[in-house]
Amino acid sequence: MFTGPHGAARLSVVVVVGLIILKVAVGIITGSLGVLAQAVDSFMDLFAVIVTFAALRIAARPADAEHPFGHGKAENIAAIIQAGRIFLAGGTIIYTAFRRAEGHAPLEMTGAGIAVMAVSIIASILLSRHLRKVARREDSLSLAANADNITADIDSAAAVLVGLIIVQITGWDVVDDILGGLVGVFILKVGFDVLRSSFGGLVDVKLPEVEEEAIRAAITEHAGVEVVGFHKLRTRKAGSHRYIDVHLVMPRSVELRTAHDMCDHLEKDIQARLVRTDVTIHVEPCDDNCRECQIIACSDRKE
Secondary structure (H helix, E strand, C coil), rough: CCCCCCHHHHHHHHHHHHHHHHHHHHHHHHHHHHHHHHHHHHHHHHHHHHHHHHHHHHHHCCCCCCCCCCCCCHHHHHHHHHHHHHHHHHHHHHHHHHHHHHHHHHHHHHHHHEEEHHHHHHHHHHHHHHHHHHHHCCHHHHHHHHHHHHHHHHHHHHHHHHHHHHHHHHCHHHHHHHHHHHHHHHHHHHHHHHHHHHHHHHCCCCCCCHHHHHHHHHHCCCECCCEEEEEEEEEEECEEEEEEEEEEECCCCHHHHHHHHHHHHHHHHHHCCCCCEEEEEEEEECCCCCCCHHHHHHHHHHH
């Protein structure tokens, strides 16, 4: 039920809503800024989950006349929206921490705050692991960003938990304000990381080197009689979908059908190595300079 990307998003909604209710109730009872900061962060997580769910539905749509390359970049946009909400949450928490430090009220029932933070940490650990597992399997940027958000909740909830324990032992209520502000700073850092990873897809950053090396390996294994060389390898990614185009150099004497069959073979080979991949190959005849035009050198010489 919760194994696919949409199922993982639904599970996130259930868990996050439950944590919001717990944190708001206990935050009001105890007066803890740290717990209330966690409630705000969880509420923003709910917004992020809704955005993720919508992005997954849009990204899953097939290519059409108006979007010939599909709708994959909806996931990049969703991740950027999530980064924006993370910045908003972090800034709000830091501002509230400064205001509370000026006229601090004593905390009450810190034991309840400790309990809800412990529950929050356990639930967030289980949820983030599941989201990351699905994100890796589906190569989903928006689910990965959601998992990062939940992971940030784990670290910040742990800080709040430690602060409440210190307050209960020492009675130093100001510790809660300090840790609340630190949680806000950490949340801002997570927002920056999410923004950096998602922005690359919008400006067509090339695929990671390990993936481009897999493409080169698929071509170079046919070096010799079948393929002379290649150049102008270009790669990019939109959401979970990869786009690759390359110029393939083949012997002048090769027949059109043979060249077509080779291109089909290379497309299937590359798609077997890199999932969700669209490959475009442009065939060129060699220049008969056989001594210099070896397949590995050709990719550098004609770039």
